[in-house]
Amino acid sequence: MEWQIIIAATIKIIVFVFLTTLPLVAMSVWAERRVSAAIQDRVGPNRVGPFGLLQAVADGIKFLLKEDFTPNHVRKGYFWLAPALVMVPALMTCAVLPFGSKLFGEKMVIADLDVGPLFVFAVASLSVYGIVLAGWASNSKYPFLGGVRSTSQMISYEISLGLSIVPLLMIYGELNLGSIVQYQAENGWALLPLWGEGLSAKGWILAVPVFVSFIIFMTSMFAETNRLPFDLPECETELVAGYHTEYSSMKFALFFLGEYAAMIIGSGLAVTLFLGGWSLPFGWLTPESTEAAVPWWHGLIHIGTFFAKVIGLILFFIVIRWTLPRFRYDQLMRLGWVFFFEIALFNVVLTALLLWWLS
Amino acid sequence: MAIVVKRPKLKLWEQLYLPAIAKGMRVTLGHFFKIVSGKKKVTMQYPEEKWDEHLPEHYRGAPALVTDEQDRERCVACQLCEFICPPRAITIKPEEIPSDDQWAKVEKRPKAFDIDMIRCIYCGLCEEVCPEQAIFLRKDYAITGTSREEMVHDKEKLYEIGGVRVGLVNKWNELK
Amino acid sequence: MSEEKPDLIDVQINGEWHSFPKGTRMIEACRQVGVEVPHYCYHPKLTSPGNCRMCLVEMGMPPRPRPGDDPPEPDEDGHLPISWIPRPAIACANTIAPNMGIRTESEMTEECRKGVMELLLANHPLDCPICDQAGECSLQEFSVEHGNGESRFREQKVKKPKNVDVGPRIRLDDERCIMCSRCIRFTDEIADDPVLGFTDRGSHTVLTVYPGKELANNYSLNTVDICPVGALTSNDFRFQMRVWFMKEVKTIDTNCATGANITVYSREDKIYRITPRQNNDVNSDWMPDSHRLNFHWIESEARLTEPLVKDGDQHRSASWQEALATTADKLAGLEGSEIAVIASARMTNEELLITNRFVKHLEAGHVDTVPRTGEADGYLISADRNPNTLGVKTVLGLDDPGSQLSAIQEGIEQGRIKAVISLQENLIEDAGFSADTLKKLDFLLVSYPLANPTADLADVVLPGAAWAEKSGTMLNITGRLQRLNKAVDGPGLTLEPWEIVRDLIQATGGGNGIYSVNDLFQQLAAEVSEFEGLTWGRIGDLGIPLIETGETIPLLEREKERIAKGLIVG
Structure with missing residues (x-):
């Protein structure tokens, strides 16, 4: 039995992480460029392959073939370690995300942990070490400032990020992401309680704190992934390229891809928590329970649904980037500490009171 | 001499920023869909089409x-x-x-x-x-x-x- | 006012009163107060025929009362009112009179200039794009300032000879000629070689050389300088470079002891032409062709561009460090009496000063320079063809330059002299040394701009800058101190001679705190009594008389006579 679990997990890791998420990272880089081009009335990369879809491959080859230059003044060990520390946690969080219901009797999640959200936050917050190390080990002023900015920004927003999902966990009474999705599949998505129990007055009233949570969660996610409008650690007008100024070649690419990987995982988490994960709306094709058997074609549809939702959110990330201007650093900190922290805290209390009142 | 720029006083609705974000997205998405649907021609595809x-x-x-x-x-x-x-x-x-x-x-x-x-x-x-x-x-x-x-x-x-x-x-x- | 200074006359120019000496031409009076009167035929060094009519101005005199009328009342300054004469007068040939009025900006003057310009341009070809004068052409300048801007002339322009060979160095384009006759007067009055004249007078007037003659005298290229248009052009400079590209550097000629003041025109470190620069105490406005054209060797193939050291029988290129170290090595074992230093009277005073230091540092037993003499031509070329013989006497302290040369040759023959340091001199060709004599030496150092037979024998050859590539001061035949200014950078690794001598002193164990040629000049002013108290700035572009020699320049003497006769302004 042990070896069967290991084989199943290995297959899931290979398929989900290396054959799906990483290509998705590459494709989102392409999408970013094409969408930004369209928004700015340009064409974007359209030379390599159909619609320029192979641009990502060309970029990858370029990164691999470029000179991997290590400046003389850096601390070499940490300098080499930093890009890995950015990329690895981003991919590790994939482990607990349920990307489908069941396929051939296997749960479509790599590790069916009972503390899914906590694992995600614990691991994702590790990536700040990569950025801090990059900024410090580069031994140069712009990366250093970028690293410092990044640390304070990520620590600040992790608080509101964590607090924002507490109301949801209170509503679900559950920390297993698979069960959370199953609950939403049966009773309406957290944001759209349009069927099952969600259709009741209780569901609608509870949608208010959930909506507030969603806003805070998404905004904090932007800050956590260093995406515009919160890309202050690497803003080129002030810091050249921030913490990865001194990096080149594939080491730079790891930072670059780490950002997109974090974005995908963030979107996956948002989909799982707020938008019903792999489930279809109105309870269609919903399995009886988390343990119930699912026909293989249902399983495939669920996987497709999950990724459709994730891609939709990624597009949202991209459009926001080309819509909003960058925040000033003091505004960023003010937003995090003065507004989101308080609102999230208040939201927890509000949800508790509502739950007590409704029960 | 420093010049003090007067900041406009924002209403509560405006302070939420969400409508402003939506407005901004309307602009960007407007451009996006015009280009994607081909209503607007972008530029000459240089190496294929010549000047x-x-x-x-x-x-x-x-x-x-x-x-x-x-x-x-x-x-x-x-x-x-x-x-x-x-x-x-x-x-x-x-x-x-x-x-x-x-x-x-x-x-x-x-x-x-x-x-x-x-x-x-x-x-x-x-x-x-x-x-x-x-x-x-x-x-x-x-x-x-x-x-x-x-x-x-x-x-x-x-x-x-x-x-x-x-x-x-x-x-x-x-x-x- | 005029009572106190009886030789001064009050004249009103454009409404303002000024005082000038009696006999001043109107055009000169205007020039002295900064009012420019355009002119073509007038030249202060030549007689004034008044034939171009460009300098027409409005003139006025006090009214002469009719018999019985009251004489006009003077104002509080003693000036009488002016009644303006309705006909214009030429400013170049008329002298001023008491209480005269001149208007150069009045409507009538402007109309006159416009009319004259229109007539001058009626037949002038519009080939400025190929004309060498373009950019320094009086016709272009005055056409812009005073001309019409558009031609009303609808007929065909008169055809005249173009591209005519009038002399070995000069080309004539008769269509461009505006008949100012400056060149005719120059050849007649200054060069004493009257070969030019006008023929076919009328609308087909052409400038031409007399049959069987040619404009070949050694001052002929001065006619190109004074030609206000592009009618006379120099074969040497023809089509070489447009004038607006060139950098102008004021310096002096080094071909003879007269030290004619010149302007060197260069672009990107290549000299294109040399023109005389006015200095009424040295060369007036002129210079001889032979000196003017003697600059092409500066960029010849034979230029030395890097130090050479002899390896066996062959020279090989070396760094300055190596060449200097070799020299120091060879000189180390020698007694001072075994060394002869031969400097050059083509060196500047600064270079001679540091050479003097070098001689003292080596305790060299023999010092001399190489004399060069030729025929004086009775105009500007002096018999002494070295530019700074007086400097050699004053700064290097040689009473009779050249007198030691035979003794040095003898010393080499007898083996008493074992090393010769020849600075900027070519001993075999210019000082009459024989190659066999020089071969007896243990060590021969030559610095010179060009490769030459002496350098062939040398153990160390150093590339020295040519005259246009260095700065300093020189004393001309009349004892006038003049500045030689660097016009271009020397090719390759050449150094100015003072730098070479400085480095030689340092290489042989001497020290000095000299970093620029100006440091040397300051030491010159401090050490040599004749130079006491002088500064670089005080010498100015025209130089200052420093030593009384009693020598005169024949051309200037004749010019003074003509000024005294009132023939020219001077």
Whole structure:
């Protein structure tokens, strides 16, 4: 039995992480460029392959073939370690995300942990070490400032990020992401309680704190992934390229891809928590329970649904980037500490009171 | 003196920022869908479509020397273009036309006429300053080369690009 | 006012009163107060025929009362009112009169200039693009300032000879000629070689050389300088470079002891032409062709561009460090009496000063320079063809330059002299040394701009700058101190001679705190009594008289006579 679990997990890791998420990272880089081009009335990369879809491959080859230059003044060990520390946690969080219901009797999640959200936050917050190390080990002023900015920004927003999902966990009474999705599949998505129990007055009233949570969660996610409008650690007008100024070649690419990987995982988490994960709306094709058997074609549809939702959110990330201007650093900190922290805290209390009142 | 910029007082609705974000997204998505649906044409797909037929009459491409219908090289090496050229791309070596030449009365011609196309900024001042209507900016825009030497257009190359130009003022006519 | 200074006359120019000495031409009076009167035929060093009519101005005198009328009342300054004469007068040939009025900006003057310009341009070809004068052409300048801007002339222009060979160095374009006759007067009055004249007078007037003659005298290129248009052009400079590209450096000629003041025109470190620069105490406005054209060797193939050291029989290129170290090595074992230093009277005073230091540092037993003499031509060329013989006497302290040369040769023959350091001199060709004599030396160092037979024999050859590539001061034949200014950079690794001598002193164990040629000049002013208290700035572009020699320049003497006769302004 042990070896069967290991084989199943290995297959899931290979398929989900290396054959799906990483290509998705590459494709989102392409999408970013094409969408930004369209928004700015340009064409974007359209030379390599159909619609320029192979641009990502060309970029990858370029990164691999470029000179991997290590400046003389850096601390070499940490300098080499930093890009890995950015990329690895981003991919590790994939482990607990349920990307489908069941396929051939296997749960479509790599590790069916009972503390899914906590694992995600614990691991994702590790990536700040990569950025801090990059900024410090580069031994140069712009990366250093970028690293410092990044640390304070990520620590600040992790608080509101964590607090924002507490109301949801209170509503679900559950920390297993698979069960959370199953609950939403049966009773309406957290944001759209349009069927099952969600259709009741209780569901609608509870949608208010959930909506507030969603806003805070998404905004904090932007800050956590260093995406515009919160890309202050690497803003080129002030810091050249921030913490990865001194990096080149594939080491730079790891930072670059780490950002997109974090974005995908963030979107996956948002989909799982707020938008019903792999489930279809109105309870269609919903399995009886988390343990119930699912026909293989249902399983495939669920996987497709999950990724459709994730891609939709990624597009949202991209459009926001080309819509909003960058925040000033003091505004960023003010937003995090003065507004989101308080609102999230208040939201927890509000949800508790509502739950007590409704029960 | 520092200037204090008065910040507008925002209403509660505005302070939420969410409507502003939605407004902004309407703009960006508006552009996005116009481009994606093909309602708006973006730009010429350069390597596949060429500029050649679409260039306007006044397009300023590579500068070149011209000969006229009498097959005379019009340049008399006055070096005014060399003088006016802002990036100093032009170098001229003048020489005297030998007395047995058909156009000996013109007396002077360029022995060497080099335009460094790496330096050239296509401003057209050389064409404007030329008192002999000898240098024109043609429509050649794809000036490429694999070495710096190749990018310096010599007299031969300049006449090759320029070709014959008719209908110019003929200053050196039979009365001259 | 005029009572106190009886030789001064009050004249009103454009409404303002000024005082000038009696006999001043109107055009000169205007020039002295900064009012420019355009002119073509007038030249202060030549007689004034008044034939171009460009300098027409409106003139006025006090009214002469009719018999019986009251004489006009003077104002509080003693000036009488002016009644303006309705016909213009030429300013170049008329002298001023008391209480005269001149208007150069009045409507009538402007109309006159416009009319004259229109007539001058009626037949002038529009070939400025090929004309060498373009850019320094009076016709272009005055056409812009005073001309019409557009021609009303619809007829065909008169055809005249073009590209005529009038002399070995000069080309004539008769269509461009505006008949100012400056060149005719120059050849007649200054060069005493009257070969030019006008023929076919009328609308087909042409300038031409007399049959069987040619404009070949050694001052002929001055006619190109004074030609206000491009009618006379120099064969040497023809079509070489447009004038607006060239950098002008004021310096002096080094071909003879007269030290004619010149302007060197160069572009990108290549000299294109040399023109005389006015200095009424040295060369007036002129210079001889032979000196003017003697600059092409500066960029000849034979230029030495890097130090050479002899390896066996062959020279090989070396760095300055190596060449200097070799020299120091060879000189180390020698007694001072075994060393001869031969400097050059073509060196500047600064170079001679540091050479003097070098001689003292080596305790060299023999010092001399090489004399050069030729025929004085009775105009500007002096018999002494070295530019700074007086400097050699004053700074290097040689009473009779050249007198030691035979003794040095003898010393070499007898083996008493084992090393010769020849600075900027070519001993075999210019000092009459034989190659066999020089071969007896243990060590021969030559610094010179060009490769030459002496350098062929040298153990160390150093590339020295030519005259246009260095700065300094020189004393001319009349004892006038003049500045030689660097016009171009020397090719390759050449150094100015003072730098070479400085480095030689340092290489042979001496020290000095000299970093620029100006340091040397300051030491010159401090150490040599004749130079006491002088500064670089005080010498100025025209130089200052420093030593009384009693020598005169024949051309200037004749000029003074003509000024005294009132023939020219001077």
